[in-house]
Amino acid sequence: MVTPLSWQTAPSTPVLNGNDIHVYYVNTSLFQDQIKELFHLLSSTEQNRAQNISHTKQKNTFIITKAFLRKILSQYLGAPEQQISLEIEKNGKPFLGSCHNSSIQFNLAHSHDKSILAFCLKTPLGIDLEKIRLISHAQKILTKYGSEQEKRSYNAVPEKHKKEAFLRGWTKKEALIKAQGHKMATHANKYAVNFSLFPKDKLFNVEMANENIQSWALYDLTIEDYVGTIALQRQNNKLSLWHV
Ligand SMILES: CC(C)(COP(=O)(O)OP(=O)(O)OC[C@H]1O[C@@H](n2cnc3c(N)ncnc32)[C@H](O)[C@@H]1OP(=O)(O)O)[C@@H](O)C(=O)NCCC(=O)NCCS
Numbered sequence: 001m002v003t004p005l006s007w008q009t010a011p012s013t014p015v016l017n018g019n020d021i022h023v024y025y026v027n028t029s030l031f032q033d034q035i036k037e038l039f040h041l042l043s044s045t046e047q048n049r050a051q052n053i054s055h056t057k058q059k060n061t062f063i064i065t066k067a068f069l070r071k072i073l074s075q076y077l078g079a080p081e082q083q084i085s086l087e088i089e090k091n092g093k094p095f096l097g098s099c100h101n102s103s104i105q106f107n108l109a110h111s112h113d114k115s116i117l118a119f120c121l122k123t124p125l126g127i128d129l130e131k132i133r134l135i136s137h138a139q140k141i142l143t144k145y146g147s148e149q150e151k152r153s154y155n156a157v158p159e160k161h162k163k164e165a166f167l168r169g170w171t172k173k174e175a176l177i178k179a180q181g182h183k184m185a186t187h188a189n190k191y192a193v194n195f196s197l198f199p200k201d202k203l204f205n206v207e208m209a210n211e212n213i214q215s216w217a218l219y220d221l222t223i224e225d226y227v228g229t230i231a232l233q234r235q236n237n238k239l240s241l242w243h244v
Contacts, residue, residue, distance in 0.1 A: 007223065010242035014075055016104065016121055019237045021230060023127070024072060025223050026115040026244050028064045035060055038067035041081040057113075065108060065115040068244060069094075072117060076104060093181035107178055111226060118230050120237070126178030128171040129221070129228035138166040142195075145173075145188035149204045154195035161197050168227050169195035172202060172218050175231035193218075 010024055031038065039047060046066050053059035070081035077084065077100055085097025096104050108117040109129040118127040135141070142151050150169070157165040172193040177184055192204035202218045217235050221228035230239075 005239060005241050007241045007243050010244050012075070014072075014242075016076060016119060018121070019234065021118060021120045021125065021219075021232070021237050021239050023116065023118045023221070023230065023239065023241050024068065024244055025242075026064060026068050026117070027113065028061045028110075028115055029113045031064045032060060035063055039063050041067045041070050043082070043086065046086075061110050061113070061115060065110055065117070068115070069106070069108060069117055072119065073104070073106070076119070077102060089181045091181050091183050093178065109174075109178075109228065114223060114226050116221070116223075116228055120232065123232050123234040124179055124181070125230060125232035126175040126180070127228065127230050128174035128178060129223075129226055130167040130171055132164055132167055132225045132227055134163055135166055135170075138162070141170075145184070147189065147192040147204070149192050150195055153199070153204075157195065157197060164227065165195055165197045168197065168220060168229070169193050171221075171227060171229040172231065175218065175229040176203075176206070176216070179231045179233065 007025065014022055016022060042063065050059055050063050053062055070084050073084045074081045085099050086094050087097050088094050096102055103122045104119060105124050106117060106119045107125055107127045108115060109127050111129045112131045114129060116127055116129045118125055142154055154166060154169065173188060173191055174184060176191045177187050190207045194202050194204060203213045203216060206213050206216060215233050217232055217237060219230040219239060
């Protein structure tokens with residue numbers, strides 16, 4: 001039996017090597033009294049984005065997450081937080097500016113008062129996080145976005161596990177889409193995931209040119225009452241789970 005990894009305190013000088021994946025989770029409710037200092041770590045574009053978010057809790061989550069993104073990248077790159085250059089792909093996926101001459105890849109997600117950030121070298125990765133809660137329209141979402149295989153796998157889940165199984169499956173789908181920098185609205189039906197709870201075979205299909213589902217790795221994450229997935233097209237990774 002494989003013992004699940006536990007979340008450890010993040011090191012102050014992390015080093016990313018080869019097939020490492022470093023995952024950080026941030027409990028944003030612990031940093032509410034540091035909002036002013038964290039806001040100053042953001043770029044002016046990020047500060048403007050934050051100021052346009054009217055919902056205070058969402059605004060603070062945005063600020064805290066972006067500040068930690070900069071803090072962590074600053075540890076890897078040995079550069080001050082404000083000097084980290086971040087750019088955005090056309091579908092919204094952020095990436096490290098070429099001026100850093102670094103192969104660091106990252107992605108992030110937030111849900112309620114938790115954020116999660118993942119980093120690795122070279123291979124683009126996607127991450128998603130969801131608080132376990134009842135999604136009353138789960139069936140409708142699957143009717144709209146799901147394949148026959150996905151619906152069948154979800155329908156076979158015992159009623160008492162359906163809430164968690166839906167969100168675990170959904171985070172697999174989103175993490176795959178985010179790894180490729182796509183959008184759910186346009187690419188949901190390109191990936192078919194297994195909605196069974198902790199299935200041995202997590203993926204049914206990846207409908208992209210030259211894709212081989214065996215080349216994809218999907219890692220389930222659990223943090224208190226949150227579930228998530230990391231997806232990347234690379235096998236044999238070394239995962240470290242840290243909280244800040
Ligand atoms: C990006 C997307 C795939 C996920 O967005 P989301 O679930 O709303 O938000 P998440 O918390 O997972 O991720 C947001 C972060 O991902 C990153 N991101 C944005 N667009 C991205 C993309 N196309 N690919 C990868 N990463 C992206 C950003 O860093 C963003 O954070 P920021 O806005 O603070 O900069 C979105 O396009 C989408 O399609 N969302 C659908 C949501 C949905 O249907 N949910 C149903 C819930 S059951």
